[in-house]
Amino acid sequence: MARGFVDLATASEAALILAAQARDQGAFGELVKRRQGWARALLRRMCASHAEADDLAQEAFLRAWERLRDLETPAAFAGWFRRIAVTTFLMAKRKAKGIHETLDDSMPLADDRSGPDAAAGARIDLERALTLLSDGERLCVTLNHAEGLSHAEIVDITGLPLGTVKSHINRGTDKLRRYLSPGAHAA
Amino acid sequence: MTEQSFDAFEADLRRAFAGIEDPADDGFAAAVSRRVARRERGAELGVWARAAAFTVAGAAGATAAFALAQNAGPMLMAQFGMTFVNVQSALAAGDWSTGAASMVMTQALLALGLGAGGVAAYRAVAD
Numbered sequence: 001m002a003r004g005f006v007d008l009a010t011a012s013e014a015a016l017i018l019a020a021q022a023r024d025q026g027a028f029g030e031l032v033k034r035r036q037g038w039a040r041a042l043l044r045r046m047c048a049s050h051a052e053a054d055d056l057a058q059e060a061f062l063r064a065w066e067r068l069r070d071l072e073t074p075a076a077f078a079g080w081f082r083r084i085a086v087t088t089f090l091m092a093k094r095k096a097k098g099i100h101e102t103l104d105d106s107m108p109l110a111d112d113r114s115g116p117d118a119a120a121g122a123r124i125d126l127e128r129a130l131t132l133l134s135d136g137e138r139l140c141v142t143l144n145h146a147e148g149l150s151h152a153e154i155v156d157i158t159g160l161p162l163g164t165v166k167s168h169i170n171r172g173t174d175k176l177r178r179y180l181s182p183g184a185h186a187a
Numbered sequence: 188m189t190e191q192s193f194d195a196f197e198a199d200l201r202r203a204f205a206g207i208e209d210p211a212d213d214g215f216a217a218a219v220s221r222r223v224a225r226r227e228r229g230a231e232l233g234v235w236a237r238a239a240a241f242t243v244a245g246a247a248g249a250t251a252a253f254a255l256a257q258n259a260g261p262m263l264m265a266q267f268g269m270t271f272v273n274v275q276s277a278l279a280a281g282d283w284s285t286g287a288a289s290m291v292m293t294q295a296l297l298a299l300g301l302g303a304g305g306v307a308a309y310r311a312v313a314d
Contacts, residue, residue: 023227025220025223025224025227028220028223029216029217029219029220029223032215032216032219032220033212033216036210036212036215036216036219037209037210037211037212038209040209040210040215041207041208041209041210044210045204045207050210054210054215057215058215058218058219058222061219061223062219062222062223062226065223065226066226125203126200126203126204126207127207142204145197145200145201145204146201146204146205146207148201173196173197173200176200177196180196180200180203181196
């Protein structure tokens with residue numbers, strides 16, 4: 001789709017994607033603007049730090065720009081980008097230390113919760129609780145509970161064995177339950 | 188903990204995930220756009236650099252081929268001429284011997300090998 005026929009502000013996401021596939025940087029910029037919140041939130045749940053998540057989100061968008069022509073239909077953008085984001089995360093973690101490492105299940109739960117009681121408390125609690133998980137657990141728990149992916153879909157997107165995915169989800173969910181359940185840190 | 192409370196917790200967890208607000212733009216999209224533009228400029232420069240390198244390499248190759256042809260050309264031409272005459276006379280005499288056949292095959296394979304090597308080298312450089 002030629003530039004000039006796409007009003008960026010009002011264009012549909014599909015139109016932006018088609019224009020970006022024709023190497024329209026403006027259309028891609030608008031697409032990033034609309035999708036950045038979702039993409040960064042996804043990576044922030046996977047990463048321990050927001051700064052790292054935002055760096056990886058930038059990297060994921062750059063990869064998306066380079067591979068946009070591989071996207072067969074604009075409707076598949078969300079799933080396609082999620083795969084790129086997960087791959088970017090996995091590559092960064094493997095470069096750093098290796099996500100396939102044995103998980104340390106004896107990791108202590110933090111006990112410095114400052115008694116949040118407002119509505120924002122739940123959000124802060126969850127974000128804090130997520131930092132207690134290992135990289136693999138956080139990744140699988142996020143994809144399962146936040147993105148709604150099935151175990152098989154997580155296997156497909158991450159390349160991790162099914163047993164590992166199940167184990168990450170179970171352990172991760174259990175750690176969150178222990179941390180988030182009422183009275184867990186009352187003392 | 189019962190199975191029901193497990194399910195309830197997972198439902199709560201899903202709601203909690205959904206409740207996490209997406210971060211505001213705060214210049215993120217602009218930063219990505221800048222990096223995309225920089226990368227595109229780099230890629231464009233790369234194309235020009237590759238074209239220039241091919242031009243220089245082509246000119247150098249042509250110069251070398253010309254120099255080689257000047258020195259070895261007459262000798263090569265004579266050799267090809269000899270080969271042609273030999274093959275032709277063998278054919279005319281109805282004596283399609285193994286020698287003549289192998290001579291033709293050698294030349295053909297040589298030409299084919301040169302062609303394939305050239306294509307492979309071109310693709311390797313282009314990649």
